[in-house]
Amino acid sequence: MLPASGPVMGKDFFNREEEIKDLLRLLERENIVLISPRRYGKTSLMRELGRRLSERGQLCLFLDVMHIDAPEDFVIELATAAFDVTNVRKKFAKSLKGAFIRLSTLFDEIEATVAGTGIKVKFRKGLNDEIGKDNWTEKGKNIFDAIKSMSNEKPIYVVIDELSECINNMIKRKKNAKKFLQWFRSIRQQTIQDLRFVVGGSVSFDRVVRGIPGLPLINDFKRVCVECFSREDALKFIEKGFIEEEIEYREEIGVKIVECIGEPYVPFFTAIFLRMTLQEAGAHITKEIIEEAYNSKLLGAQGKGYFEHYKERLRIYYDEIMAKAAKWILKKACVDDRGIPKQLAFNLFREATGTVDEERFVDLLYDLENDFYIKFDGENIRFQSKVLRDWWRLYHV
Ligand SMILES: Nc1ncnc2c1ncn2[C@@H]1O[C@H](COP(=O)(O)OP(=O)(O)OP(=O)(O)O)[C@@H](O)[C@H]1O
Ligand SMILES: [Mg+2]
Known part of the structure; x- marks a missing residue:
């Protein structure tokens, strides 16, 4: 069955070859901020990019900071993302040893074993005890230094999803957002030889940082807009869905689906509506069935959750x-x-x-x-x- 919510990768990841190629080229020199509204496929693109980099033998860390609202928690999340790369965990732990004295027995344990989930819980707890609002800049720097030692293949990629939401949370909770942006900028300057950052967010960075003011603290990122599917790609994507479900595909059916979605062809809406259509009609799909599914399902109770966000966002942001x-x-x-x-x-x-x-x-x-x-x-x-x-x-x- 077609995946419809949540990021997609590998064989479910459709096309975007040009985007991946461009990102890989830009990443040779620059740090990148991906810009697009919700549901355009940012996380999928970031995940797929990470998968391809890993295939080439490059190390790529991935963190989602949507719910983080303080710099010290960001730093803990970063360390956890590095800790999650199990095949180089020992290297990472070893490099952290000098900076996290109270955690050092745990690091001995890690070096001695391959360790299960229990050790991760202990690790996070240990970080929580050692990292606080007075020392996160220094501890965060230590963690980045340890990340640098995880692989000789440089650069190491750090992909941070939902960073604009995270900054917005910090601003709302009055948690040093500006200091965090200053620190993160200086980290990027110091690590340009060894680390490359890809960050993304579904709300506008510009608006989030405007009040601090923080635009100069993020203007070193190269901005890349993630676009929707072109009409041609949307049609191919739909055809692929029909073929995978072994349901007869006719061009007029694909055209009707893209007409209902209309421009721009948001990947998520295309995927979700395609799935609704396929579920609706089994082997025989007509234009009337598609029209009906659009009005009663996508624009009905089933679609509600997908759109509510746009209303909510006005209230939140x-x-x-x-x-x-x-x-x-x-x-x-x-x-x-x-x-x-x-x-x-x-x-x-x-x-x-x-x-x-x-x-x-x-x-x-x-x-x-x-x-x-x-x-x-x-x-x-x-x-x-x-x-x-x-x-x-x-x-x-
Ligand atoms: N390249 C792709 N191939 C196939 N489906 C895709 C692709 N990109 C996005 N989708 C569809 O769109 C949905 C949303 O994708 P994703 O979670 O990557 O978007 P996002 O921009 O990160 O969304 P959010 O703003 O909610 O974080 C996926 O579940 C999938 O159905
Ligand atoms: Mg996402």
């Missing part, structure tokens, strides 16, 4: 008054495919916020564009994604 203005604008913009004139959006903004501050209005539109709700189309603003617009129209008008 935008301040209250801006979230209100955004909702008013989106509510009007979803009615017509062409969207609404910018001037009308400004009137809605004025009414919702009670201010005439044009700069804040422009910032809000910029945020909504970066977070992939809207796009500019001449003097109009409109929804970026057809499927999101359809959903918004159903539930927000």
